[in-house]
Amino acid sequence: MFVDTAKVYVKAGKGGNGAISFRHEIYIPKGGPDGGDGGKGGDVVFIASKDCDTLVDFRFQPKLIAEDGKAGSGQKSSGKSGKDLLVEVPIGTVVKRDGEIIADLTHDQERAIIAHGGDGGYGNWHFRSSTRQVPKIAELGNPGEAFDAELELKLLADVGLVGFPNVGKSTFLSVVSNATPEIADYPFTTITPNLGVAKVDDHSILIADIPGLIEGASEGKGLGDRFLRHVERTKVLLHLIDVYNEDAGKAYADIRTELANYSAELASRPELVVLTKTEGVDDEIVKMQMQSILERNPEAKIMKISASAHQGLAEVLRELWQIIDTTGEEVSPEKENVEEDIPVITLTQSEQKRRPRHERYQKGDRNTIITLDSASDDEFDD
Ligand SMILES: Nc1nc2c(ncn2[C@@H]2O[C@H](COP(=O)(O)OP(=O)(O)OP(=O)(O)O)[C@@H](O)[C@H]2O)c(=O)[nH]1
């Protein structure tokens, strides 16, 4: 099952509590405090993996909970840190918290900490001083971050195939790449996106095939525009139009309208237009259809192919490579946002954010100090 959105509850581990303990040793009647620190709670970490291609697992496992840190103990022993929970997600997974992007995993094995584990609390050993020789206080561990994370898969590819149903998008993908999409002579054969790698000269081009669009897709007609998210992050759109269409110009304009309704950014993506199924079609008809598209967009770059007769394919791939090559950096608006104004959660940043615990304690902004009222004075051998 191809699932491209999911909601999961993530909960990082709680930090372990600091210990309140005093040395008990024979011949040392007044053993000092020796309560160790609590261990850090485990993080929930996402790892992008090329072996994972859908978010379906999250439907069955909607709670991701990392291990708590262990409490400290006597003899200044620190508690063990909780284990991080490592979760594989498909490449192209965008993670949001309250609608804001907190991670965007675009490369194989890229990692992001989604929920940070809480710090462990200091044990009483840290609170000794010349005036406080019997510190009966220790810190509680901090809770780990916990929230509902929204996951969205947006495929990353060089080329996105768009067009009406049945124009030959999947056939094109199947003849130029290693992909084996379903192909049939009826609309909406493709109901989930397919990826394939095409090779031309010495270049590899990653192509995403999505279900066909129809007029009104942006209002939910047909399969709607929900699959357009999978071509949102491609560098070039390959717009396929059936040469047998009554009016190729209108077909072109209708799909352009749907793209524009979905996103202005997507509509301004570099584009190559291709007339399909042209084997055995009179050159005059091909020309007329091209002319009709040019009337809608005089700038359109139009080529013709026949996937079944393997005509014009290398030319189209070469042209696509040219555009990809001159487009430069990956088109990934969301990613740019992440870098510009949304703090990416990484270990280093989060660690920077954390003030040393003794500082927090001195500023008195922490109310998680536990006192050991119940710890009687016989803890401390008077
Ligand atoms: N004659 C001819 N038929 C083709 C060519 N390419 C595709 N077809 C036929 O067109 C029909 C639709 O092809 P698909 O590749 O499934 O079309 P699609 O655009 O992926 O369709 P959806 O997934 O429904 O959006 C099939 O019957 C194909 O065999 C071609 O070059 N020539």
Ligand SMILES: [Mg+2]
């Ligand atoms: Mg298809």
